[in-house]
Amino acid sequence: MVDEIYEMLSKSGYSDKAIEYFKSRESIGEIKGADQVTDLTGPCGDTMKIYLKVDRDKIQDAKIQVLGCPGAVASGCAIAALAKGKSLKEAKEIDLDALYKELEKLPDKKIHCARLAVKTLQKALEQYEEKAGEPKRKQMTGGSQ
Ligand code: FES
Numbered sequence: 001m002v003d004e005i006y007e008m009l010s011k012s013g014y015s016d017k018a019i020e021y022f023k024s025r026e027s028i029g030e031i032k033g034a035d036q037v038t039d040l041t042g043p044c045g046d047t048m049k050i051y052l053k054v055d056r057d058k059i060q061d062a063k064i065q066v067l068g069c070p071g072a073v074a075s076g077c078a079i080a081a082l083a084k085g086k087s088l089k090e091a092k093e094i095d096l097d098a099l100y101k102e103l104e105k106l107p108d109k110k111i112h113c114a115r116l117a118v119k120t121l122q123k124a125l126e127q128y129e130e131k132a133g134e135p136k137r138k139q140m141t142g143g144s145q
Contacts, residue, residue, distance in 0.1 A: 009070060013107035018074040021103065025073070027080035029063045036131070038124035042116035046072050050080065050124045057088050064120075071106055071113030078102045079117040092125055094118065 009019045031051040039049035046068030053061040062083040064076040082102055083091045099114050100106070106114060 013105065013110075014070070014074065015104035015106075018078070018103045018106055021077040021081070022070050022074040025077060027062065027064050027077040027084075028066070028073070030065060031061055031063050034063075036124050036128040038120060038127055040116065040120040040123055042068075042072075042112060042119075044068075044112060044116075046113070046116065048072065048076050048116060048120040050076075050120050052083070052124055052128065054088070054128065059083050059086050059088065059091055064117075068116075069110070069113060071110030072116060074103060074106070075099060075110075075114040075117035076120075079121050083121055088125060088129070091121065094121060 005023065006019055009022065010016070014022070029051075030049075031053050033053075034051040035054040036052040037049065039047055041047045046066070048068070049065040051061075051063045051065075052059055062080040064080045066073045066076040068076075079094065079099055082094050082098065086094075096111075096115060096118050099118055103114065
């Protein structure tokens with residue numbers, strides 16, 4: 001049986017691995033009781049929302065919801081898979097190159113979709129760290145008065 005979605009995406013320049021991410025949707029969903037939920041809308045109007053479950057500086061689980069194109073779905077699923085199991089420090093190093101390596105190939109005009117996934121994860125990590133640093137800052141301020 002001919003897989004029309006596969007054919008279409010493959011012809012447009014998606015690697016088999018990127019198509020697999022798009023089709024399996026393994027990382028799509030939400031995490032109840034997530035420690036961080038962050039969304040970001042790209043210049044194209046597509047939106048990603050990432051959920052992180054963090055335990056002692058390690059990302060135990062990551063899920064993503066995507067309102068967007070196949071490039072965004074593949075990139076979002078790949079970024080969640082990459083982040084899962086990493087320390088916060090390691091996750092901060094996930095950049096466009098790392099995501100591209102994981103996806104192997106996207107059509108050239110889909111680079112901004114991958115960029116949106118990287119930015120969504122990085123924004124989530126920043127917000128999580130800000131939140132985590134908040135009690136310490138408050139303590140320090142409180143202690144000096
Ligand atoms: Fe907007 Fe792909 S076209 S993220």
